[in-house]
Amino acid sequence: MATEAARPAERRRRGRGRRPAAEVRADVLAAAGELLLREGMTAFTIERVAEAACASKTTIYKWWPSKGALALDGYFHAVETTLAFPDTGDLEADLTAQLGAFVHLLAETPAGRVIAELIGQAQTDPELATALLTRYSGPRRALAVAAMERARERGELRDDVDLEAVVDQLWGACYHRLLLPNLPVTPEFAAQLVRNLLHGLRP
Amino acid sequence: MATEAARPAERRRRGRGRRPAAEVRADVLAAAGELLLREGMTAFTIERVAEAACASKTTIYKWWPSKGALALDGYFHAVETTLAFPDTGDLEADLTAQLGAFVHLLAETPAGRVIAELIGQAQTDPELATALLTRYSGPRRALAVAAMERARERGELRDDVDLEAVVDQLWGACYHRLLLPNLPVTPEFAAQLVRNLLHGLRP
Numbered sequence A, B: 001m002a003t004e005a006a007r008p009a010e011r012r013r014r015g016r017g018r019r020p021a022a023e024v025r026a027d028v029l030a031a032a033g034e035l036l037l038r039e040g041m042t043a044f045t046i047e048r049v050a051e052a053a054c055a056s057k058t059t060i061y062k063w064w065p066s067k068g069a070l071a072l073d074g075y076f077h078a079v080e081t082t083l084a085f086p087d088t089g090d091l092e093a094d095l096t097a098q099l100g101a102f103v104h105l106l107a108e109t110p111a112g113r114v115i116a117e118l119i120g121q122a123q124t125d126p127e128l129a130t131a132l133l134t135r136y137s138g139p140r141r142a143l144a145v146a147a148m149e150r151a152r153e154r155g156e157l158r159d160d161v162d163l164e165a166v167v168d169q170l171w172g173a174c175y176h177r178l179l180l181p182n183l184p185v186t187p188e189f190a191a192q193l194v195r196n197l198l199h200g201l202r203p
Helices: A002-013 A020-040 A048-052 A056-061 A067-079 A091-108 A111-122 A128-151 A163-177 A187-199 B002-013 B021-039 B046-053 B057-063 B067-081 B091-108 B111-122 B124-155 B165-177 B187-197
Strands: none
Touching: A020 A048, A020 A056, A020 A067, A020 A111, A048 A056, A048 A067, A067 A111, A067 A128, A091 A111, A091 A128, A091 A163, A091 A187, A111 A128, A111 A163, A111 B111, A128 A163, A163 A187, A163 B091, A163 B165, A163 B187, A187 B165, A187 B187, B021 B057, B021 B067, B021 B111, B046 B057, B046 B067, B067 B111, B067 B124, B091 B111, B091 B124, B091 B165, B091 B187, B111 B124, B111 B165, B124 B165, B165 B187
């Protein structure tokens, strides 16, 4: 709580309202991501984000139409660095590393429960569903496809492979275990997903 | 409503309470599955299942500890025939046929929304989550692994493949698109999932 209390005060010293718009936006996104990962979706409110970022609710509503939209943008912002795609020129190593970071995030940090609850709530909340598709899963899917397209240009993937389906078979397989946890989400599981797909299952 | 009203009356003619326990249980399961697929989870109550199956609530609670447990068993019962695993001796054809039936169920019948809402609600309802894992996703996972083990005994799959991970990469990939519908769940998608895995993605 000490760090949270200190943040607005520090920002007030710099002068409320004097930050450029881009900086306010970045502060709001960072505050939203921190609050979400620290306390989960049930504790997440526009009021608390506004207070933590020293921004007005009016300003926040100018950029984000709903609490869900802000939560999803905050979540994307918070996990973006962790989920960056390495590009060493070896697709199997790169995918294993990226999926390893992803399963760590899902299984070993609060992010797993947060995204599971957001996906869960989106099944009966159309506004949240739209925010989830346009602000999180759509952009993350595009980043994954772009990374695999670079590998295809290097000749590491067949031309006729549907890369969108591969997204469902790697990251989607992890979400499946997160949402239906009959078995654990582990780094070994992530590595096996990559091996299965790249090498195929036939003898 | 006409068929629903007729059902208990017909059962009353056969004599309430005279059915053997196994028959009552089967009637309750059938009524639960029908109600769920016709009207969804929000309209699903133990009272309505009891009325439709001409059984007492006490009898139902003897076998099912909660509404969620009954819903999941009813759902499993309702989709079991549709999702049976063919075993023609050609794994690629069998998987494509079974996944084709699965995506049809998800995309073209009310079952897709029902299971999406059940998975969604389970993220914040521990009792429903337990029912979902033990009464639906666990048993369906076991059936899929058993079907693939038969194929492995015929020499169609490598010995070192983790068949549990394959479940996540086929059926889990479909659930991913169901729950995060950035792209549609189609028969072509199902066929592509099988091809990607069996043949691998490398040139």
